[in-house]
Amino acid sequence: MAKWACVVCGYVYDEAEGDVDNNIEPGTLFEELPEDFVCPLCGVGKDEFEEVKE
Numbered sequence: 001m002a003k004w005a006c007v008v009c010g011y012v013y014d015e016a017e018g019d020v021d022n023n024i025e026p027g028t029l030f031e032e033l034p035e036d037f038v039c040p041l042c043g044v045g046k047d048e049f050e051e052v053k054e
Contacts, residue, residue, distance in 0.1 A: 003015070015027065
């Protein structure tokens, strides 16, 4: 499972945790998020996220 960070505001989407506040189940891969997914903090689209390299 990977983590993806919004390059605009720094919000991190963790695939292992999902985003229960926005009805995204734990274990949902970033690629499986709907195309209209937006950052819950600043509203930018998936194209403004980068995979976090650990």
